[in-house]
Amino acid sequence: MSSDYASDLLPTVARLGKEERRDHAKARLGFDRMGHRVRPGLYTLGSPNRESKVLVTANYTLSFDALRSALVGRDAFLLVLDTQGINVWCAAGKGTFGTDELLKAIEATLLAERVEHRDLILPQLSAPGVSAKAVKEGSGFTVKYGPVRAEDLPEYLDIGECTEDMRRARFDLRDRMVLAPVEMRNYRWGLILMLLAAVLIPFYGLMAMILTLGGLFLFPVLLPYLPGKALSFKGMVLGALLVTPFALFQTFPTADLVTVIAVVAEYLLLVPWIGYLALNFTGSTPFASRTGVKKEIFTYIPIMAIMSVSGAFLSAFGALGVVGGWL
Amino acid sequence: MMEIGVLDLEQLPTIKPINTLVFHPGRCVNCGMCLQVCPHRVFTPGERRVRMVNGADCMECGACQKNCPANAIEVDSGVGCASAMIIAALKGRDEVKCGEDCCR
Ligand code: SF4
Numbered sequence: 001m002s003s004d005y006a007s008d009l010l011p012t013v014a015r016l017g018k019e020e021r022r023d024h025a026k027a028r029l030g031f032d033r034m035g036h037r038v039r040p041g042l043y044t045l046g047s048p049n050r051e052s053k054v055l056v057t058a059n060y061t062l063s064f065d066a067l068r069s070a071l072v073g074r075d076a077f078l079l080v081l082d083t084q085g086i087n088v089w090c091a092a093g094k095g096t097f098g099t100d101e102l103l104k105a106i107e108a109t110l111l112a113e114r115v116e117h118r119d120l121i122l123p124q125l126s127a128p129g130v131s132a133k134a135v136k137e138g139s140g141f142t143v144k145y146g147p148v149r150a151e152d153l154p155e156y157l158d159i160g161e162c163t164e165d166m167r168r169a170r171f172d173l174r175d176r177m178v179l180a181p182v183e184m185r186n187y188r189w190g191l192i193l194m195l196l197a198a199v200l201i202p203f204y205g206l207m208a209m210i211l212t213l214g215g216l217f218l219f220p221v222l223l224p225y226l227p228g229k230a231l232s233f234k235g236m237v238l239g240a241l242l243v244t245p246f247a248l249f250q251t252f253p254t255a256d257l258v259t260v261i262a263v264v265a266e267y268l269l270l271v272p273w274i275g276y277l278a279l280n281f282t283g284s285t286p287f288a289s290r291t292g293v294k295k296e297i298f299t300y301i302p303i304m305a306i307m308s309v310s311g312a313f314l315s316a317f318g319a320l321g322v323v324g325g326w327l
Numbered sequence: 328m329m330e331i332g333v334l335d336l337e338q339l340p341t342i343k344p345i346n347t348l349v350f351h352p353g354r355c356v357n358c359g360m361c362l363q364v365c366p367h368r369v370f371t372p373g374e375r376r377v378r379m380v381n382g383a384d385c386m387e388c389g390a391c392q393k394n395c396p397a398n399a400i401e402v403d404s405g406v407g408c409a410s411a412m413i414i415a416a417l418k419g420r421d422e423v424k425c426g427e428d429c430c431r
């Protein structure tokens with residue numbers, strides 16, 4: 001993608017309409033992942049003058065819309081960087097929301113000629129990509145990091161600084177809930193396979209599917225309440241909780257040896273599977289450090305592997321036993 | 328007391344929690360940048376230099392290192408994403424990168 005910054009001012013509004021809501025829904029569901037872009041450039045919100053604040057964001061529709069909709073009733077310039085349609089935090093990590101891109105945008109939009117002051121307000125979460133010192137040296141503009149969340153901007157602008165709370169990355173229920181649909185899309189082929197399996201072997205296929213969906217949707221919701229610190233461990237606990245109703249249903253009131261073997265195999269296969277799904281949420285949490293995730297992978301992947309392999313052997317043994325007639 | 332302060336400055340031990348974050352208090356010029364950028368409140372204001380108080384909460388995002396004008400903070404920043412690491416390991420790549428259509 002070539003970055004084509006508009007050299008003219010682009011007008012925008014704070015109120016979002018139907019079109020934006022449709023775009024957000026699609027983005028949340030993971031459709032057309034690279035397509036939620038805003039044209040990079042300098043936008044005018046309301047009617048800013050030469051003293052108005054300049055707020056910087058990414059050209060991902062959700063980032064841009066979160067920013068402008070937080071600024072209802074205010075006049076400001078919005079400088080949209082070409083992050084190739086990627087949100088602020090991820091783009092900062094990749095370096096596309098970075099010092100160089102910011103300098104390029106300042107130049108391309110003739111920002112220095114349009115405002116009297118030399119202050120830029122950046123989202124706090126863009127800081128991993130931007131060196132305030134280098135921006136100052138390269139453009140004369142002073143970078144100020146605003147709050148983590150756009151919704152805190154009005155208060156920040158009114159009091160002129162961030163409270164401790166605004167500086168902290170949070171992971172509220174709403175933030176966690178939006179993860180499930182996108183994750184579900186990542187596992188769509190697996191889910192389709194399970195659906196096929198459900199036709200052939202109704203009970204097990206259905207169980208695997210319900211557990212997978214349960215893992216994807218319940219895990220983020222229950223995250224703070226599940227015991228343990230590692231996401232994998234929390235996921236395995238959830239897996240065990242989810243398998244149990246099925247196991248009770250199978251073994252209640254009485255169970256023969258084949259059923260017992262089947263139930264043990266279910267636990268051995270499905271508990272690590274939900275643990276693995278949970279481990280893959282690390283990238284979406286604002287807490288996981290690389291060191292921590294590495295440690296978690298080295299601790300839990302072997303455990304999960306051993307459990308799944310034993311579960312697979314046990315299922316094969318049970319199936320052979322039933323077919324061979326010696327169980 | 329002043330001399331002790333100066334001596335202190337040279338001998339301040341570097342502080343290192345369990346992750347890759349390293350703080351060299353002796354270099355800190357108390358500009359407050361790390362206090363602004365850290366999303367996990369790892370640093371707290373101090374009289375003449377900031378103090379590292381929540382090192383274990385660091386998510387290794389690298390924001391403080393990138394914005395510290397005195398090179399007082401070092402951190403091996405990277406992607407804390409299991410999927411990305413597993414993919415990198417399976418493909419035999421050393422560097423962990425987010426995929427094209429992951430990470431939104
Ligand atoms: S790397 Fe990020 S989380 Fe860790 S101390 Fe620095 S700013 Fe805070």
Ligand code: SF4
Nearest residue numbers: 355356358359361395
């Ligand atoms: S950014 Fe560096 S120099 Fe500034 S207060 Fe933090 S550690 Fe000290």
